[in-house]
Every structure is written in C-alpha cells, then in structure tokens.
Amino acid sequence: GLNIDFQLNNHSTINYAFNPDFGQIEQDPSMINLTSYEPYFEEKRVFFNSNPSIFYTPMNTFYSRRIGGYVNIDDYNYNMDILHAFKFSGKTSSGLSYGTIFSNSHVEEYSSNYNIESFVGRISKDILRGNSYIGIMNTVYNSQDNSSKVYSIDGLINLYNNSLRLDGQSALQEGLGSQGLGHSYEISYTGKLFLERLNFFNNAIYDIWINFEKFDKKFNINDLGYLYRNNFKKTQFGIGYTKTNPNNHVLKQLFNIRINKEGNIDYNDLKSYYSFNGNLIFKNYWELQFSYLYHDEYFD
Numbered sequence: 001g002l003n004i005d006f007q008l009n010n011h012s013t014i015n016y017a018f019n020p021d022f023g024q025i026e027q028d029p030s031m032i033n034l035t036s037y038e039p040y041f042e043e044k045r046v047f048f049n050s051n052p053s054i055f056y057t058p059m060n061t062f063y064s065r066r067i068g069g070y071v072n073i074d075d076y077n078y079n080m081d082i083l084h085a086f087k088f089s090g091k092t093s094s095g096l097s098y099g100t101i102f103s104n105s106h107v108e109e110y111s112s113n114y115n116i117e118s119f120v121g122r123i124s125k126d127i128l129r130g131n132s133y134i135g136i137m138n139t140v141y142n143s144q145d146n147s148s149k150v151y152s153i154d155g156l157i158n159l160y161n162n163s164l165r166l167d168g169q170s171a172l173q174e175g176l177g178s179q180g181l182g183h184s185y186e187i188s189y190t191g192k193l194f195l196e197r198l199n200f201f202n203n204a205i206y207d208i209w210i211n212f213e214k215f216d217k218k219f220n221i222n223d224l225g226y227l228y229r230n231n232f233k234k235t236q237f238g239i240g241y242t243k244t245n246p247n248n249h250v251l252k253q254l255f256n257i258r259i260n261k262e263g264n265i266d267y268n269d270l271k272s273y274y275s276f277n278g279n280l281i282f283k284n285y286w287e288l289q290f291s292y293l294y295h296d297e298y299f300d
Contacts, residue, residue, distance in 0.1 A: 003047070012090035017047050020068075020082055037228055041065055051089045054099040055122055057154045058169040058184045061137050062120050063226035067103045071143070073110055080105040080116060095126030097135075116143045118224055131158045141223035148223040149174045164189050173219050180219030180230065186211040204243040207256075211236040217265055232270070234262045254279040262298075272296040 001019040008014055028041045040063075043049055048064040055062045068082040082105050089099035101120040106112060117140075124135030134155040141148045154169035168185030188209035195202045214233040221227050240256035255278045262271040273295045280288040 005050070008090075011092050012088065013051060015047055015050055015085075015087040015089075017082065017085040020047060020085065038222075038226075040226055040228075047085060047087070050087070051099070054089055054091070054097050054124070055101075055120065055137075057135070057137060057152065058167060058186075059152070059154075059171060059182060059221070060226040061150055061152050061169070061171060061221060062101075062122075062139055062224055063222075065226075066222075066224050067101075067118055068105060071107060071116065073107065073114070073145075078107045078110045080107055083115075095130055095133075097124045097126075097133075098122065114144055116141070118142075120224065128158065131162060132156050139221075139224040146223065147176055148220070150221050150225065163191055171219075171221065173221050175218075175220060178218045178220075180216040182215040182219045182221070182227070182230075184213045201241070201243075204241055206242075207238075207240040209236075209238050231264045231266075232262070233265065234260070236260045249282055250280055251283050251285070252279075252281045269296060269298040271298050 001021050002017070003020060004014075004016040006014045006016075025044050031039060033039050040060075043052065043064045045064075045068075048067070052064070055064070067085065068080055070077045070079050072078075082103060085101070085103040087099070087101045091097040099120075099122045101118070103118045105116045105118070107114040107116070119138075119140040121138045122135065123137075124133050126133050132155070135153070137150075137152045137154070139148075139150045150171055150173045152169055152171035155167075157166040158164070159166075165188045166185075167187075168183070171182045173180045173182070186209060188207065190205065190207050193201050193204045193206055212235055215227065215230040217231040219227070219230045236258065238256060238258040240254070242252065242254050244252050246253055255276075258273075258275045258277075260271065260273050260275075261269075263269050273293060275294070276292045278290050282288075
C-alpha cells in the first residue's frame with residue numbers, strides 16, 4: 001500500500017491512500033447490541049482523522065466508518081477493501097472551509113468486480129465575526145445494486161454575545177425511486193437572572209432550549225452517513241438553573257426540567273417523559289442528587 005500527505009499551501013492539504021492497511025488500528029470496544037439499531041463507533045483511522053471537523057454536521061450526514069467498513073449484500077455483511085482514497089481539505093484566512101473525499105472500494109469476498117464509489121463534498125463559511133457559520137454538503141454513493149445522494153444545508157448562528165444559539169440542518173436524500181427529507185434544529189438561550197427580592201434565583205444562570213427532529217419514512221442516509229432511525233419525530237423542551245456559592249454551605253446548586261416527546265410519523269408514541277433533576281454540591285464536596293422521572297405509555 002501507499003499513503004501520501006502533501007501540504008499544498010498554508011491553507012490546504014492533500015491526502016491519498018492506495019490499498020491502505022488499517023490492521024494496526026485500535027479495535028472497537030466489544031459490545032452486545034440488543035436493540036434493532038446499529039451502534040455508532042468513533043473513527044480511529046489516521047486518513048479520516050486528518051482535519052475531520054470540516055465534515056461534522058448535526059445529523060452525521062457523513063459517517064467515515066462507511067468507507068472501508070462493511071456492506072450488506074443479500075442479507076449478509078461483507079468487508080470492504082479500499083483501493084483508492086483521496087482527500088482535499090483546508091480553510092482560508094477569510095473563514096472559508098472546504099473538503100472533499102473520493103474513494104473506490106471493492107468487496108473481494110463477494111466478488112472482486114463488486115465496486116463501490118463514494119464521494120463527499122463540503123463547503124462552509126464563517127459569518128458574524130467568525131462565531132457562526134453556514135454550510136452545504138453533498139454525498140454520493142454508487143454500487144452495482146444501489147445508488148444514493150444526499151444534499152444538505154446546515155448552520156450555527158450565535159447572537160447577543162453568544163447567549164442566543166440556533167443550530168440545525170435540513171437534508172434531502174434521493175435513492176432508487178425514493179426521496180426523503182430530514183430536519184434537526186435546536187434553539188437555546190443562556191442568561192443571568194437579577195431578582196433581588198428572590199434571593200434563591202438572584203445572580204443565577206439559566207438555560208432554555210428547544211430541540212426538534214423529524215425524519216421521513218423514506219429518509220435513509222446510512223449508505224454514507226449515520227442515522228439512528230428514520231420514521232421518527234422528536235420535540236424536547238428544557239430549562240436549567242445553575243447558581244454558584246448561593247450561601248455559606250453550598251458551593252453550587254443545579255436544577256433542570258425536561259419534557260421529551262418522541263414518536264413515529266403515524267403518531268405512535270415511542271418515548272414520552274417528564275423529568276426533574278437537582279444537584280447540590282456542598283463546600284466540603286459532599287453531594288446531594290435527586291431526580292423525578294415520569295414515563296407515559298409508549299412502544300418499545
């Protein structure tokens with residue numbers, strides 16, 4: 001095999017691998033998966049861990065473990081061997097980040113003629129003095145019996161000295177005769193309370209967040225990405241409170257309330273709960289924690 005890393009200039013890097021050997025990479029932790037869904041594993045291969053943050057998006061549109069991992073053919077998992085992998089990535093002084101990955105793999109155990117081509121393209125631009133960004137991404141997957149494309153736009157907006165935060169992504173997936181949409185968004189606000197008449201809340205930091213996710217029944221990005229499940233929608237609301245040194249005995253007090261509603265597109269409840277959590281850390285570093293959790297009836 002062959003590996004080449006070339007620093008094109010101060011902003012750009014080229015990585016190329018021919019028939020790479022990843023046999024010395026640290027193994028994944030052993031686990032027993034009793035769920036119906038695929039577990040997520042961290043990337044440990046150097047080729048994909050070089051400047052990986054450019055490809056990070058809220059919905060894991062690109063999951064590098066798909067390249068050189070395994071592929072399911074006729075209800076059986078076969079290992080893939082990477083023939084070629086090329087990556088070009090970088091970031092300019094103006095805050096423009098870019099990255100592209102092209103790979104060609106084959107499944108020799110099934111047939112040496114079974115080839116898989118993968119492409120990932122990503123561009124993002126820093127905005128609002130560099131503490132926010134907006135980006136677009138495209139992935140393409142082609143094999144003898146499958147083809148899939150994903151187009152997405154994502155962004156992170158920080159306003160009011162980073163107190164107000166909007167983060168999210170929308171994606172369109174096109175496959176063989178099917179099309180699906182996915183959305184994942186979160187808005188949060190962090191501020192400080194000044195209530196002199198209510199000493200318990202005065203000078204406390206509070207957090208409020210709302211998270212929304214919805215994935216169509218035909219939304220499937222798992223050829224090159226990772227999605228825990230489709231046919232899914234979730235709404236989550238939470239409010240948190242933190243105060244340091246509230247009195248002579250307590251070092252920090254933390255409380256939060258969370259409401260979570262999950263279901264499928266047909267309005268069946270998958271997980272609905274309400275929770276209250278509290279934590280007191282005393283000056284001698286003893287802790288008192290308490291929680292209340294209520295689950296509605298739901299499908300497991």
